[in-house]
Amino acid sequence: MGKVITVAQQKGGAGKTTLAVTLAISFARxxxxxxxxxxxxQGSLGRWFMTRVERLGAADVEFSTASAWGVGYECKKLRQTHDIVIVDTPPKVDSDLRPSLREAxxxxxxxASSHVDLWAxxxxxxxxARESTRALIVLNRMNTGTRLAEEVAQAAHGxxxxxxxxxxxxxxxxxSLGQGLSVVEGRGAAATEGKALAAEVLAVLAE
Structure with missing residues (x-):
């Protein structure tokens, strides 16, 4: 039975889709x-997937869509044939989000590097907490080496x-997202960061 990872944040522009893609391709590799x-x-993940298929000529990950209340059905189906299911959610927090959290x-x-993002x-x-699910904050789009980034990081631990x-x-x-790719398919600091996060997420899932 596969594991479900839900990526959620009510603030737009937090990087949910980029995070989902980074982990998905790292796991697939x-x-x-x-x-x-x-x-x-909004369908950004779908646009990325179609761009990837056009670029590579084949799909190395499966892609599906679902409305809020169809997520449960799709997750149960995909769990049967996949090791990892990653759910990308809209930037809001309401009852529509609960099925995605319940399955996770x-x-x-x-x-990101702002207190507003943390408040969100x-x-x-x-x-x-209501769904008795585990959560892990991922510090994303961090302006490394800045005082603000460290303040947000310290506050997040609380x-x-x-x-x-x-x-x-x-x-x-x-x-990389716009090209239908993921940073983990290249080299450099971004690839290293993406792979390190993927390894950590797998370790947390195994706990």
Whole structure:
């Protein structure tokens, strides 16, 4: 039976889709069977997937979509044939998000280098607690070496478990996404960060 990872954050622009893609391709390159489930009407993950298929000529991960209340059905189906199912969600926190959280073995909450992003985790964490699910904050788009980034990082530790691996604010993440790729398929600091986060997430899932 596969594991479900839900990526959720009520603030737009937090990098949910980029995070989902980074993990999915990193897992797939390790030989895991990976499915992506897009429940965000904006459809950015779907656009990325189609761009990837056009570029590579084949799909190395499965892709599916579902409305909020169809997530449970899709997750149960995809669990049967995949090691990891990653659910990308819309930037909101309401009853529509609950099915995605209910199915999750782990909820990842991306937080960028601002206190506003951290404040936006409150609603998600409240719903996570209600569903008795585990949450892991991922410090994303971090402006490394700045005082603000460290302040946000320290404050995040007082809110929930925080991933040790961080993703810096690098152009490579956006560039690769637009090409139907992931930074982990290249080299450099972004690839190293993405792979480190993927390894940590797998370790947390195994606990």
């Amino acid at each position: 390790q030989g895991l069977r990976v499915a992506l489930l897009d429940s965000d009407p 073995d782990l909820v990842l909450i991306p937080v 985790t409150d609603g998600v964490l409240d719903l996570v 809110v929930a478990q925080v991933a040790t691996a961080r993703l810096a604010n690098r152009v490579a993440f956006a560039e």
